[in-house]
Amino acid sequence: MTAAAPNQPKGLYAKLFEPKRLGIMAPGTSVLVYAGLLFWTIVVLFPLYWLLVTSFKLPIDVNEGPRYLPFVDYEPSLHAWDYLLVEVGGDTFRPYVNSVIIAAISTILAVLAGSMAAYALARITYKPRFASILSFVVGIIAVIVLTVVAGVPWWLSLIVGLAIFALLARTVARRFRARLGNGDILFWMISQRILPPVIVAVPVYVMFQRIGLLDTHIAMIITYATVNLPIVVWLMHDFFLSIPRDLDESAEMDGATKFQIFFDIVLPLAKPGIAATSLLVLVLAWNEYLLALFLSSVDAQTMPLLVAAQNATRGPQWWSMSVLILLMIIPVVLIALALQRFIAKGLLVGAVKG
Amino acid sequence: MQVTLDKLSKSFGPVQVLHDLSMVVEEGEFLVLLGPSGCGKTTALRMIAGLEEVTSGRVHIGDRDVTDILPKYRDAAMVFQSYALYPHKTVAENIGYPLKLRKVPPPERDKTVREVAAQVQLEDYLTRYPRELSGGQRQRVALARAIIRRPAVFLMDEPLSNLDAKLRVHMRAELKHMQNTLGTTTIYVTHDQVEAMTLAHRVAILNHGRLMQFDQPKTIYRDPANLFVASFIGSPPMNMVDGNLSNGEFTGPGFAHTLGKDLSVGPAVIGFRPEDCSVVAAGNGLIPAEIYSNELIGDHTLVTCELHDSSAAPHTVTVKMDKDFEAEMGAQIAIAIDPAHLYFFERESGNRVRV
Ligand SMILES: Nc1ncnc2c1ncn2[C@@H]1O[C@H](COP(=O)(O)OP(=O)(O)OP(=O)(O)O)[C@@H](O)[C@H]1O
Numbered sequence: 173m174t175a176a177a178p179n180q181p182k183g184l185y186a187k188l189f190e191p192k193r194l195g196i197m198a199p200g201t202s203v204l205v206y207a208g209l210l211f212w213t214i215v216v217l218f219p220l221y222w223l224l225v226t227s228f229k230l231p232i233d234v235n236e237g238p239r240y241l242p243f244v245d246y247e248p249s250l251h252a253w254d255y256l257l258v259e260v261g262g263d264t265f266r267p268y269v270n271s272v273i274i275a276a277i278s279t280i281l282a283v284l285a286g287s288m289a290a291y292a293l294a295r296i297t298y299k300p301r302f303a304s305i306l307s308f309v310v311g312i313i314a315v316i317v318l319t320v321v322a323g324v325p326w327w328l329s330l331i332v333g334l335a336i337f338a339l340l341a342r343t344v345a346r347r348f349r350a351r352l353g354n355g356d357i358l359f360w361m362i363s364q365r366i367l368p369p370v371i372v373a374v375p376v377y378v379m380f381q382r383i384g385l386l387d388t389h390i391a392m393i394i395t396y397a398t399v400n401l402p403i404v405v406w407l408m409h410d411f412f413l414s415i416p417r418d419l420d421e422s423a424e425m426d427g428a429t430k431f432q433i434f435f436d437i438v439l440p441l442a443k444p445g446i447a448a449t450s451l452l453v454l455v456l457a458w459n460e461y462l463l464a465l466f467l468s469s470v471d472a473q474t475m476p477l478l479v480a481a482q483n484a485t486r487g488p489q490w491w492s493m494s495v496l497i498l499l500m501i502i503p504v505v506l507i508a509l510a511l512q513r514f515i516a517k518g519l520l521v522g523a524v525k526g
Numbered sequence: 527m528q529v530t531l532d533k534l535s536k537s538f539g540p541v542q543v544l545h546d547l548s549m550v551v552e553e554g555e556f557l558v559l560l561g562p563s564g565c566g567k568t569t570a571l572r573m574i575a576g577l578e579e580v581t582s583g584r585v586h587i588g589d590r591d592v593t594d595i596l597p598k599y600r601d602a603a604m605v606f607q608s609y610a611l612y613p614h615k616t617v618a619e620n621i622g623y624p625l626k627l628r629k630v631p632p633p634e635r636d637k638t639v640r641e642v643a644a645q646v647q648l649e650d651y652l653t654r655y656p657r658e659l660s661g662g663q664r665q666r667v668a669l670a671r672a673i674i675r676r677p678a679v680f681l682m683d684e685p686l687s688n689l690d691a692k693l694r695v696h697m698r699a700e701l702k703h704m705q706n707t708l709g710t711t712t713i714y715v716t717h718d719q720v721e722a723m724t725l726a727h728r729v730a731i732l733n734h735g736r737l738m739q740f741d742q743p744k745t746i747y748r749d750p751a752n753l754f755v756a757s758f759i760g761s762p763p764m765n766m767v768d769g770n771l772s773n774g775e776f777t778g779p780g781f782a783h784t785l786g787k788d789l790s791v792g793p794a795v796i797g798f799r800p801e802d803c804s805v806v807a808a809g810n811g812l813i814p815a816e817i818y819s820n821e822l823i824g825d826h827t828l829v830t831c832e833l834h835d836s837s838a839a840p841h842t843v844t845v846k847m848d849k850d851f852e853a854e855m856g857a858q859i860a861i862a863i864d865p866a867h868l869y870f871f872e873r874e875s876g877n878r879v880r881v
């Protein structure tokens with residue numbers, strides 16, 4: 173018996189929803205798809221429009237609103253811009269610079285350290301004994317107990333803790349076979365981002381308070397870089413896996429060190445990944461609110477805090493918030509546009525035959 | 527420089543893929559590692575390069591034991607099966623990278639790059655990127671990157687396998703010429719016997735991770751050490767007919783052949799090359815057979831003959847005849863073989879039985 177090809181369907185439904193050729197959409201489908209896209213574009217863009225028009229409104233236009241169209245519904249005014257950029261310009265400018273410094277430096281650190289870690293995980297086989305890791309935890313617990321409960325000086329308990337770890341790792345731990353692999357390490361790292369960061373906010377606050385770094389750039393940078401590190405490792409790991417190992421080995425044969433291989437060969441090829449990851453991490457740091465709330469007050473205050481503060485004293489100052497949010501959006505858009513050309517594929521063409 | 531492998535073994539977990547590989551590659555020699563897919567050629571090469579850890583055994587380059595040193599200190603250059611060109615570097619940068627790593631000053635580096643590029647006819651492509659090159663050009667970039675350093679040893683892993691047939695023949699000649707000019711010890715991996723026979727000073731044949739034979743191409747062809755080598759080398763391959771060897775007589779389907787020597791090995795295989803036999807009139811030659819098909823190849827005709835084998839499944843042998851040869855399919859004929867070109871093997875072990 174032979175299976176005949178299905179008959180070509182006829183009628184209105186087929187006309188609308190059967191494409192004429194492969195690789196194009198049927199007319200009915202395109203109408204539906206574009207209608208959906210149009211709807212979603214409006215949903216996404218309307219808030220931006222609303223920010224823009226609100227930033228030019230007087231309080232009365234907001235309170236007696238809604239007023240939609242400048243020059244038609246209401247007379248636009250520069251008062252909010254004037255107030256924030258000129259009258260109290262310094263108070264706007266400082267958090268802005270803080271945000272730029274903190275987001276930029278923390279992103280660079282996280283991407284640099286994270287991509288190196290990701291590269292190592294993509295190329296080197298790690299197999300730590302599970303028992304050795306437990307020994308390390310025991311060592312840490314010993315340090316804490318000695319310092320906090322027994323009142324031993326911290327450096328002394330650190331030495332004792334390390335000694336306990338070394339002793340356990342070299343003796344007891346060797347008897348256990350169970351080992352972790354690269355996948356376990358990777359999952360352990362990303363699991364640090366599964367818990368909400370608020371869990372660590374209080375300990376981190378206390379830590380920086382103790383060492384006197386509260387409300388400083390350095391505390392914010394360290395915190396943001398650390399918090400974003402797992403994301404970088406996770407994303408970059410995949411990019412590095414997609415780069416043929418032959419290239420590393422070829423460079424190795426040519427005489428390169430591991431660092432030369434990383435910076436000369438692998439990193440340039442991972443540019444699309446670096447660009448995408450940097451953008452993501454930068455935006456996360458740029459918009460971060462919760463940790464900033466704990467760690468900064470005046471000197472290291474960032475833009476999200478300033479925006480939120482507009483709500484505080486005299487009720488919600490929508491016009492000021494709009495101005496500040498617009499100011500926050502601009503650099504992100506510019507950076508996204510700048511990085512976009514790197515987030516293109518095809519860098520690996522020509523590396524390997526076939 | 528001389529390369530010495532001493533009982534080199536490799537296991538991936540429980541699977542042993544290389545068994546006690548020992549050989550000495552002489553200074554300036556072109557050695558080809560030949561074997562079917564998966565026999566461990568790449569693994570052996572990577573162990574010499576230092577890219578793969580050895581399970582046991584030692585590797586010496588010159589009089590240095592390099593078993594435990596990093597690839598970059600072994601003074602070997604490798605041409606990868608995949609070429610492994612750096613896609614973000616131009617041809618000149620690719621070729622010059624080994625010199626850059628050795629901190630050769632740019633003017634001198636440029637000069638050397640130009641010289642080497644000229645050697646492989648790439649002068650006009652120095653500013654291109656690998657993606658803008660054809661397969662053969664990429665292959666030459668990989669080659670240039672290997673020769674620019676003047677290493678002690680070249681390691682090449684099927685460098686010609688992805689080229690089309692014509693280019694392959696061309697590059698084969700270039701490779702052979704270049705190796706001869708440079709005089710660098712070369713270890714070349716391939717599963718293509720024509721490449722092996724044409725390029726090599728000596729060929730090492732591997733099967734299932736074991737060295738089957740290690741000799742000059744013509745010796746391997748004329749005097750195969752065992753059944754595997756005999757059937758692997760030669761195109762079309764050597765004809766093999768099962769039979770029994772006892773009391774100095776080999777008995778096969780419908781024929782018997784008396785040896786000059788009184789030998790008894792039991793189940794055995796008789797082998798003869800298609801070009802060492804001919805089709806003759808029925809009743810004359812050694813093996814009675816029937817014409818199964820004949821194919822005109824160009825300068826010769828390949829005649830497939832079916833043996834009169836009542837016991838086993840139909841058994842065919844190939845005879846290489848003159849281009850003018852003509853015969854009806856189904857015609858009864860016989861195959862005549864020069865006794866000097868008969869090979870005998872033990873069936874179980876595959877070992878050669880010398881008569
Ligand atoms: N990393 C690995 N892990 C486990 N087994 C491996 C690994 N690399 C190779 N092998 C096995 O070792 C054997 C030899 O592999 P190898 O790559 O050396 O073959 P080859 O002779 O180069 O074959 P080909 O001609 O197909 O390239 C194969 O059976 C392969 O499955």
Ligand SMILES: [Mg+2]
Pocket residue numbers: 567568569607683
């Ligand atoms: Mg191979």
